[in-house]
Amino acid sequence: MTAGLDVGTPQAQSITRDEDVVRVRQLVRTVAVAIKLSLVDQTKLVTAASELARNTLVYGGGGDVLVSVVDNGRRRGVRIVFADQGPGIADLDLALTDGYTTGGGLGLGLSGARRLVDEFDIVTAAGEGTRITVTKWSR
Amino acid sequence: MDRVPVLKIGDTLLVSIQVDMEDQTALQLQDDLAERIVATGCHGVIIDITALDIVDSFVGRTLSSIAAISKVLDADTVVVGMRPAVAITLVELGLSLQGIRTALNVERGMELLARGRGDGLPLPFDSDEDELTATP
Amino acid sequence: MALSADESARLANLLGQYGDQIVKRWTDNVSSSLAGRLSTAELSRQIQELHTSLRAALDQRAVGLFDEVAVELRAVLSELSRARARQGFTATETAISVFALKDALLEHIDVSGAGPEVMRDYVAFTGLIDEMGLLTFETYANAREELVADQAEQLLELSTPVVKIWEGVVAVPLVGTLDSARAQVVMERLLQTLVDTGSPYAIIDITGVPAVDTQVAQHVLKTVVAARLMGADCIISGIRPQIAQTIVSLGIEFGDIVTKASLADALRHALRLQGIETARRTGRREA
Structure with missing residues (x-):
């Protein structure tokens, strides 16, 4: 599902505070611009990153983000990994449902972010943290 | 933490968001606006987001809250200047900005507020087959 | 050698x-x-x-x-x-x-x-x-x-012209089969033209579109919703009888989107909305 080799050095950003979410957005935008994603695709990816970074902070109690450029031979893309050591997600299907929230938000973070990217992969279990990998390919 | 300035122009408060806001900044703006509406007695709020290159669910929710709070304080809110890429992304995200009125730019937003505070007659929306008449 | x-x-x-x-x-x-x-x-x-x-x-x-x-x-x-x-x-x-x-x-x-x-x-x-x-x-x-x-x-450029046809009204006459890529181009260009011209009304004319499937209808609907978020209204014109039947049989909900038979009707509608607004100074209410 997540084929393609890493190109260049991945860039890391830890998320421990509110302002780190802004830093993640800026980092993702810089990389998206560098590989010439279209304006709409940049906007979609940065928005998805913002949702997921906030989730990492609010639900995961903080964590790390890794942004890298990937190449599958035909196209280039941006891959972002969000990892936390938080409580994990017990019922994944429920968490991916539009409008479901435990944090008082709109419940669009996870499900919405999934619609904004090309590939979305999530590994989680109760008590074992959460690791979400998303990829957006250039057209 | 940056603070978003709130300007008063006549009967309207104008907020032009120029920075990539932290969540706290957005919440602070919500508080500031509520205070300023009460303090100034303004009946209109225009939030210009021309400079925002993304609106995520948190900012979207804050905008909805501002609109709702303003309504309670007898002020109308119009969000203006949303970029096409942002609008497309919001649609995909599934965020509908419930209860928020929008306009293309500040000028149109001002018009919308002015009309809203006007005689308040409901518009007869019978639409269909009327002849095109020259309107004075 | x-x-x-x-x-x-x-x-x-x-x-x-x-x-x-x-x-x-x-x-x-x-x-x-x-x-x-x-x-x-x-x-x-x-x-x-x-x-x-x-x-x-x-x-x-x-x-x-x-x-x-x-x-x-x-x-x-x-x-x-x-x-x-x-x-x-x-x-x-x-x-x-x-x-x-x-x-x-x-x-x-x-x-x-x-x-x-x-x-x-x-x-x-x-x-x-x-x-x-x-x-x-x-x-x-x-x-x-x-x-x-x-x-x-x-x-692609040719087939998706977005033109300002009146003060405050832009139109995009769609011609030919719409695939996803083209629909996306149309969507972006239409929205950008709304911003550039400051026009609060857009007419999407589909007289020249031979068939509509669920995906294309979705793209058109998303364009309309996105335009609304930006503060502009879309009017869809030129829906042919068989396309209307398709839309209904596919169960696509057009909701409160204004549809008109022809581009001329749509323009008349947009002008009336503008004319009434400026003449009577009453608001167009939005949910």
Whole structure:
């Protein structure tokens, strides 16, 4: 599902505070611009990153983000990994449902972010943290 | 933490968001606006987001809250200047900005507020087959 | 490597000694194959240029087409085949422009009564000419591919004009089949035009769209919702009877989106909304 080799050095950003979410957005935008994603695709990816970074902070109690450029031979893309050591997600299907929230938000973070990217992969279990990998390919 | 300035122009408060806001900044703006509406007695709020290159669910929710709070304080809110890429992304995200009125730019937003505070007659929306008449 | 250094020298010699005759014969051969679709003056100039650059390369003892000293020759060949591709000549016609040199050369080499070394020379010369022909083929194919890609892009531009048809009203007449990629281009361009012109009304006319499937309908609906988020209203016009049936049978919900029979009706509607607004100064209420 997540084929393609890493190109260049991945860039890391830890998320421990509110302002780190802004830093993640800026980092993702810089990389998206560098590989010439279209304006709409940049906007979609940065928005998805913002949702997921906030989730990492609010639900995961903080964590790390890794942004890298990937190449599958035909196209280039941006891959972002969000990892936390938080409580994990017990019922994944429920968490991916539009409008479901435990944090008082709109419940669009996870499900919405999934619609904004090309590939979305999530590994989680109760008590074992959460690791979400998303990829957006250039057209 | 940056603070978003709130300007008063006549009967309207104008907020032009120029920075990539932290969540706290957005919440602070919500508080500031509520205070300023009460303090100034303004009946209109225009939030210009021309400079925002993304609106995520948190900012979207804050905008909805501002609109709702303003309504309670007898002020109308119009969000203006949303970029096409942002609008497309919001649609995909599934965020509908419930209860928020929008306009293309500040000028149109001002018009919308002015009309809203006007005689308040409901518009007869019978639409269909009327002849095109020259309107004075 | 097509030639040895000696062969290269002998071919250069041949091209120099009989230069004018070879160019004339070469030009005549090509001219007859192109059947007058290229002016004699232009053709002569091209062949002369080829001859000159080939000779220049051989004078520097080029032993093959991809020799360093043959860079000018390759450029001339590429330019020739690019021009041919854009002018609509076939690949064969383009390659003949090079291969015709063989016949022209043959007139000045006595093959029948000659010894094996003359034969070897001729084979070596034709080997070089074959390389040249192959290069024109390859450049020709590339040029055609570029041409197709350019045209596809132009078609996309052509097929999605967004025009301001009145103060405050822009329209996009959609023509032809809408695929996802095109629908996305239309969506982005329409929304950008709303911003650029400050127009609060957009008319999406689908008179020229032969069929609508769920995906296309979704794209149109998303455009309408996005426009609303930006503070503009969309009107959809020109829905044909069978498309209306499709929309209903697919269960696509158009909700409160305004639809009109024709572009004219849609424009009238948009003008009325604007006219009433400015005349009566009452608000258009939004949920």
